[in-house]
Amino acid sequence: MTIRVNDVVRFVLEIAAFVILALWGFFAFPLPWPGILIGIGAPVFAILLWALFRSPKAVFAVDPFVKALVEIAIFSSAALGLWQLGQPILAAVFALVAAVSGVLNGRREITES
Template sequence: MTDAQPAPPPKIGPNDLIRFLLEVFAIVSLGIFGFVAFDLPWPGLLIGIGAPLLAILLWALFRSPKAVFAVDPFVKALVEIAVFSSAAIAWWIMGQPVVAVVFAVVAAVSGIINGRKEFGD
């Protein structure tokens, strides 16, 4: 009989924290976009609730650390690009190009760092 070793806790680095904040910012951004850019109650309410829910669903199914589907890193990257670029485009459409560009650059750099880590394993 062997003693089972407990799994080591996952290492959470600075980029992991940045990525989490990017995810939250993207989801909130999509909600703001739906409520601000469209007439209420319809379609603003539908897009303001539906866009963040769709982003959360895509992230949970394909991109999260405990994703429902185990997919290739390229599929993970496509989902990440879709969610983050939609948030950046939303800020651009709302007339906030500085927010859009800063968010897109930070998301791209963080994604590259994370991608190098995933492919390095």
């Protein structure tokens, strides 16, 4: 298996999305509660979804379109989190990079299957 540039970009996007969701939970909600619950729960839920449906060794083998829906849900949640934290330019850049990377990866997945 060869590692492509888009694979590295996607990995960085995944990690960034999980970190953004945690930061959103901690900073957008009052601490200690519900900030701690959302700050820990949001990335854990996203990681769980990714592991079950989207990762290369996913628990459930699903259609590429279901994989795309899970990916769109996680990445758009992270972009919206950035927007709510007052970072609209960063949110737009994250969303754009995620969209381009997702389209490139989706095209590759469809042609390989």
